[in-house]
Amino acid sequence: MAEAATPLLTTADGRPLKAALAAAQSRAKRRAFMLVLPLLFFVLVTFLVPIGYMLKRSVEHDGFAVAAPALDVWFTENSGFDPANPPEEAYAALAQDLARMQTEKTTGLAGTRINYTVPGTVSLFKKGAREAKDLVPPYKEALIALDPDWAKPALWRGMAAASHVYTTEFYKVASDMKLTDDGWARGGEKDRIYLYLFAKTFFISGLITVLCLLLAFPIAHLLATLPMAKSSLLMILVLLPFWTSLLVRTTAWIALLQEQGIVNDALVGLGLISDENRLTMMYNMTGTIVAMTHVLLPFMVLPLYSVMRVIPPSYARAARSLGATSWTTFRRVYLPQTLPGIAAGSLLVFILAVGYYITPALVGGADGQLISNLISFHMSKSNWSLAAAIAGMLLVSILLLYWLYDRLIGIDRLKLG
Numbered sequence: 001m002a003e004a005a006t007p008l009l010t011t012a013d014g015r016p017l018k019a020a021l022a023a024a025q026s027r028a029k030r031r032a033f034m035l036v037l038p039l040l041f042f043v044l045v046t047f048l049v050p051i052g053y054m055l056k057r058s059v060e061h062d063g064f065a066v067a068a069p070a071l072d073v074w075f076t077e078n079s080g081f082d083p084a085n086p087p088e089e090a091y092a093a094l095a096q097d098l099a100r101m102q103t104e105k106t107t108g109l110a111g112t113r114i115n116y117t118v119p120g121t122v123s124l125f126k127k128g129a130r131e132a133k134d135l136v137p138p139y140k141e142a143l144i145a146l147d148p149d150w151a152k153p154a155l156w157r158g159m160a161a162a163s164h165v166y167t168t169e170f171y172k173v174a175s176d177m178k179l180t181d182d183g184w185a186r187g188g189e190k191d192r193i194y195l196y197l198f199a200k201t202f203f204i205s206g207l208i209t210v211l212c213l214l215l216a217f218p219i220a221h222l223l224a225t226l227p228m229a230k231s232s233l234l235m236i237l238v239l240l241p242f243w244t245s246l247l248v249r250t251t252a253w254i255a256l257l258q259e260q261g262i263v264n265d266a267l268v269g270l271g272l273i274s275d276e277n278r279l280t281m282m283y284n285m286t287g288t289i290v291a292m293t294h295v296l297l298p299f300m301v302l303p304l305y306s307v308m309r310v311i312p313p314s315y316a317r318a319a320r321s322l323g324a325t326s327w328t329t330f331r332r333v334y335l336p337q338t339l340p341g342i343a344a345g346s347l348l349v350f351i352l353a354v355g356y357y358i359t360p361a362l363v364g365g366a367d368g369q370l371i372s373n374l375i376s377f378h379m380s381k382s383n384w385s386l387a388a389a390i391a392g393m394l395l396v397s398i399l400l401l402y403w404l405y406d407r408l409i410g411i412d413r414l415k416l417g
Contacts, residue, residue, distance in 0.1 A: 051395070054388045054391055054392065055388070055392055055395075057384055057385050057388040058170055058171065058385060058388035058389040058391070058392045059166050059167060059168060059170070059171075059385075059389075060165055060166055060167075060385065061113060061116075061162070061165070061167065061170070061385045062165045063109045063110060063112065063113035063162070064109075064110045064113040064114060064159065064162035064163060065162070065163050065164065065165050066106070066109070067097070067100075067101055067104075067106035067107075067109050067110035067113075068094075068097035068100075068101070068110055068159070068163065069097070069100075070093040070094075070096045070097045070100075071090070071093045071094055071097050071159060071163060072163045073093070074089060074090055074093040075159070075160045075163040076163070078090070079160075081156075081160075083153040083154075083156040083157045083160070083181075084153045084181070086140070086156055087140075088137075088138055088139065088140050090140075090156075091138075091139040091140040091142075091143055091150075092137070092139045094128075094139070094143065094150075094159075095132055095135050095139040095142070095143065097110075098125070098128045098129045098132035098135075099129070099132040099133055101125070101129045101132075102129040102130065102132055102133070107125050107126050107129040108122065108125075108126070110125055111123075111124065111125030111126060113162050114155070114158050114159060114162055116169070116170070116173065116383055116385075116386065117158045117161070117162070117169055117173065117179045118152075118154050118155050118158040118179055120149075121149075121155065121158075124147060124149050124150070124155075127146070127147060128143065128146065128147065128150070131146055152181065153181040153182075154179050154180055154181045157179055157181075157183065158179055170383075170385045170386045170388070170389035171389045171392070171393070172184055173194075173386055173389070174194050174386060174389045174390045174393055175194065175195065175393075176191060176192040176193070176194050176195050178191060193374075194371075194374070194390065197369075197370065197371045197374055198371055198393070198394075198397075200370065200371075201354055201370040201371040201372075202354065202397075204285070204288065204289065204353070204370065205350050205353035205354045206350065207289065208289060208292050208293050208296060208349065208350075208353045209300075209346050209349045209350045209353065211289070211293045212293055212296055212297050212299075212300040212345070212349050213300055213342065213345065213346060213349075215293070215297055215300075216297055216300035216301040216304055216345065217304060217338075217342075219234075219238065219301050220301050220304035220305040220308050220341075221304075221308055222234065223235060223238070223301070223305045223308075223309075224305055224308035224309040224311070225313075235305075238298055238301050238302075239298065241294070241295065241297075241298055242298060246295065246358060246359070247358065247362075249291075249294070249295060250291055250295070250358060250359050250362045250363060251362070253287065253290065253291040253294065253363055254282060254287075254362065254363060257281040257282045257286075257287055257290065257291075257363070258281075258282045259278045259279070259280060259282070260278075261282070263279075263281070264278040264279055264281075267279070282363060282365070283363065283364065283365025283366075283367070283368065284364070284365055284367045284368050285364065285367055285368045286368075287363035287364060287365070287368055288359065288360045288363055288364040288368035288370070291359045291363045292353060292356060292359050292360070295356075295359060296349045296352055296353060299345065299348050299349050299352060300345040300346070300348075300349050301345075302345075303341045303342075303344040303345035303348065304338065304341040304342065304345055305341075306341060307337070307338050307340055307341030308338060308341065311334065311337050311338070315333050315334070315337075316329050316333055316334060319332070319333045339409075340409070343405065343409045347401070347402075347405050350401070351398055351401065354370075354371075354372075354394065354397075354398065355372055355394070355398075356370065356372060357370075357372040357373060357376055360372070360373055361373055361376070371390065371394060374390065375387050375390050375391050375394075378390070
C-alpha cells in the first residue's frame with residue numbers, strides 16, 4: 001500500500017510556506033541594507049575615497065612628464081640607454097624641452113619633480129631653460145659646457161624615471177634610499193631620517209601604551225569593584241577629558257610643564273630643585289610622552305573596565321579559600337580574564353598614538369616630533385606624493401598590527417566598552 005504524501009504547508013493566502021519565509025527574509029535584508037546605506041555612503045566618501053586617493057598620489061606624479069614631452073618620447077623609445085653616456089639625440093630632446101619650459105613657465109614644475117630624487121636640480125633646470133634659446137648643436141657639448149651637472153648619470157636616471165607618471169620612487173625615498181650615479185642605494189647615516197622616525201614613533205607609541213596600561217589597570221579595577229554610586233562619579237572623572245577640547249588639554253600641559261610653569265614653580269617652592277636648575281619638560285620627548293599619556297588614558301580605561309565589571313568576585317574568593325595567595329589569585333585567576341580588555345585597549349591606544357599629530361606638534365618641539373608631523377610637513381610645504389608614500393607605509397604597518405592581533409587574540413574578542 002502506497003504511503004500518504006506529506007501535506008504541503010501553505011500560508012493563509014495559499015502560498016507555500018517555504019517560499020513565503022524566503023520572501024520575508026529577502027525583504028528584511030533589503031530593509032536592513034537600506035538602513036545602513038547612508039552609513040556605507042558616509043564611510044565611502046569620508047574614509048575609503050581619501051585613502052584610495054592618498055595611495056594613488058603615492059605612486060603618481062606627472063610634473064616632469066607633462067613639462068618634458070620630447071624627453072618622455074625619447075625615454076620610451078630608448079629604455080635601455082646608458083645613463084653615464086646619453087647620446088646627442090637625448091640632449092637634443094632635453095634642449096627642446098628646456099626651451100618649451102621657458103615659454104610655458106613650467107621650469108619650476110619639472111625641476112622640482114627631479115629635485116625630489118636628485119637634490120639641487122631646480123636651479124640647474126632654471127639656468128638651462130634661460131639659456132635654451134641660445135643653444136646650438138651639438139647640444140650635448142653645449143649643455144655640458146653650460147653646466148657639467150647635465151652629464152651626471154644620477155640626473156639622467158632621475159629624468160628617465162620621472163618621465164613615467166606612475167613610479168615607486170617616493171616609497172624608495174621614504175625608505176631612506178638615495179639615487180646615485182650607479183642607481184638606488186641606501187643613504188648615509190645622516191640621511192636616514194624616515195626609517196629613524198618610523199622606529200621612534202613606534203617605540204614612543206609602545207611606551208605610551210605601557211604607561212597607559214599601568215595607570216589604567218588600577219583605575220579600571222576600582223571602577224569595577226566600587227559601589228555603583230561611587231563608580232559612576234569616578235567614571236565621570238575618567239570621561240571628563242572627552243568633554244574638553246584636545247587643544248585646551250594640550251595647552252594646559254604647556255602651562256604645567258614649561259620651565260616657568262606650575263610644576264617647576266612647585267618643585268622650586270618645596271626646595272627640591274634650585275631656581276637655576278629648573279627641569280626642561282617642554283618642547284622635547286618628555287612633554288610629548290606626558291601629554292599623550294594623559295590624552296590617551298581614557299581609551300585604555302574603558303576597554304579594561306568593560307571586561308573587569310563582568311568578572312565574578314566569587315572566582316577570587318574561591319581561589320583564596322583554596323589556599324592561593326593574593327598574587328597567585330591575581331596572576332592565575334583575575335589577570336587572564338582581563339586579557340581581552342588589555343589587548344583591545346593596547347591596540348586602540350597604540351594605533352591612536354602612532355597617528356597623533358596635534359599634541360607632538362605643540363609640546364614636542366624638534367625633539368618630540370613623530371612621523372605624523374613629518375607627513376604634515378611634506379603635505380603642506382613640500383611634496384604631496386612623498387607624504388602619501390610615508391602615510392601608505394604607516395597604513396600598511398597598522399594593517400599588519402591588526403593582522404597580528406587577529407592571529408594572536410582574535411578580532412571577535414575585541415572589547416572596547
